[in-house]
Amino acid sequence: AQSVAQPEDQVNVAEGNPLTVKCTYSVSGNPYLFWYVQYPNRGLQFLLKYITGDNLVKGSYGFEAEFNKSQTSFHLKKPSALVSDSALYFCAVSSPGYSSASKIIFGSGTRLSIRP
Amino acid sequence: NAGVTQTPKFRVLKTGQSMTLLCAQDMNHEYMYWYRQDPGMGLRLIHYSVGEGTTAKGEVPDGYNVSRLKKQNFLLGLESAAPSQTSVYFCASSRNTEAFFGQGTRLTVV
Numbered sequence: 001a002q003s004v005a006q007p008e009d010q011v012n013v014a015e016g017n018p019l020t021v022k023c024t025y026s027v028s029g030n031p032y033l034f035w036y037v038q039y040p041n042r043g044l045q046f047l048l049k050y051i052t053g054d055n056l057v058k059g060s061y062g063f064e065a066e067f068n069k070s071q072t073s074f075h076l077k078k079p080s081a082l083v084s085d086s087a088l089y090f091c092a093v094s095s096p097g098y099s100s101a102s103k104i105i106f107g108s109g110t111r112l113s114i115r116p
Numbered sequence: 117n118a119g120v121t122q123t124p125k126f127r128v129l130k131t132g133q134s135m136t137l138l139c140a141q142d143m144n145h146e147y148m149y150w151y152r153q154d155p156g157m158g159l160r161l162i163h164y165s166v167g168e169g170t171t172a173k174g175e176v177p178d179g180y181n182v183s184r185l186k187k188q189n190f191l192l193g194l195e196s197a198a199p200s201q202t203s204v205y206f207c208a209s210s211r212n213t214e215a216f217f218g219q220g221t222r223l224t225v226v
Contacts, residue, residue, distance in 0.1 A: 006158075009156075032213060034214055034215075036217075042219065042220075043206060043217040043218055043219045043220055044159075044206065044208075044217040045217075046214045046215075046216070049213060049214050051213060090158060090159065092159075092215075096212055102147055102164070102166050102212065103149070103161055103164050103172070103174060104149065104161070104208075104210070104215055105161060105175070106151070106158050106159040106160075106161075107158055108156065108157060108158035109158045109159075
């Protein structure tokens with residue numbers, strides 16, 4: 001069965017500092033991994049994905065994530081946080097190639113708060 | 117390009133009433149999904165579809181039914197609404213990588 005864990009309900013960072021939002025996953029086969037962001041009263045916006053290839057993927061708004069197969073992790077990072085990055089972040093996983101694996105499973109979300 | 121459109125955006129139901137949420141996508145995507153979002157629970161998959169005429173159960177399917185009669189539409193039905201189904205419902209579609217989401221339907225069951 002697929003699952004995603006986001007161990008931190010909330011991450012607090014000062015503006016200008018680097019940020020990390022953690023994600024670990026469990027899946028049979030090779031994973032597709034995603035990060036989404038949700039602003040208040042809005043739908044989810046896609047940030048970035050890992051499908052194959054380079055373990056470091058870059059996405060929107062200066063975010064990047066590193067796929068680590070041995071640790072089954074896909075942490076979201078940004079070198080310098082902005083107040084406007086404050087939002088709810090979701091990690092998600094799918095595993096195409098298996099019979100029921102086209103579904104996308106989400107973690108519980110991490111609220112990122114950037115203080116000025 | 118509208119993307120994924122959900123109808124309605126808000127709804128209040130009485131316990132025991134039924135309703136259908138409509139999701140429409142104009143991107144010719146094969147896969148469509150229905151999720152519910154509750155505080156502290158993230159997004160939980162209710163049902164999904166891998167193509168026209170097919171549906172499958174997700175993580176929390178009980179109390180819901182779905183239909184995908186046309187490729188562009190994915191309907192979520194509540195036959196007898198319960199207060200536990202008070203939530204924000206999101207529809208999404210994908211080609212087989214990232215999903216694109218609608219703006220959500222806020223449903224309150226009283």
